[in-house]
Amino acid sequence: xxxxxxxxxxxxxxxxxxxxxxxxxxxxxxxxxxxxxxxxxxxxxxxxxxxxxxxxxxxxxxxxxxxxxxxxxxxxxxxxxxxxxxxxxxxxxxxxxxxxxxxxxxxxxxxxxxxxxx
Numbered sequence: 778x779x780x781x782x783x784x785x786x787x788x789x790x791x792x793x794x795x796x797x798x799x800x801x802x803x804x805x806x807x808x809x810x811x812x813x814x815x816x817x818x819x820x821x822x823x824x825x826x827x828x829x830x831x832x833x834x835x836x837x838x839x840x841x842x843x844x845x846x847x848x849x850x851x852x853x854x855x856x857x858x859x860x861x862x863x864x865x866x867x868x869x870x871x872x873x874x875x876x877x878x879x880x881x882x883x884x885x886x887x888x889x890x891x892x893x894x895x
Contacts, residue, residue: 785869786810789834791846792864792875803864812837830865 786809793801807866808816831848838844848863864875874882 783868783870784810784813787813787834788865788867789848789863790865790867792862797860806838806842808834808837824833 789808791802791804791806795802798831816830816837835846835848838846838848846861862875866873869882871882
């Protein structure tokens with residue numbers, strides 16, 4: 778089973794403080810399964826360097842949604858970016874909250890938990 782089969786879709790929740798966006802508390806972004814394999818391929822570019830997946834997702838958001846966020850934290854923050862917070866990452870395998878809580882939700886593949894001595 779490969780990573781895309783486990784992850785399925787990727788759901789990102791960005792949050793904004795009330796002082797910056799009083800009518801917009803959170804923004805939910807769904808990355809389709811078809812795009813995830815591209816993220817995994819791009820994170821290992823074959824040149825001996827590995828990019829982080831959040832950096833690749835940041836580039837995806839900038840290209841497809843015209844939203845410039847540095848989710849990876851690799852670049853120095855630009856004015857205004859420090860107001861946006863990645864509050865939650867969810868997929869078919871896990872949910873990771875901004876408060877540090879992790880919930881594993883991936884079910885084992887069919888046949889892996891079957892008892893063979895029945």
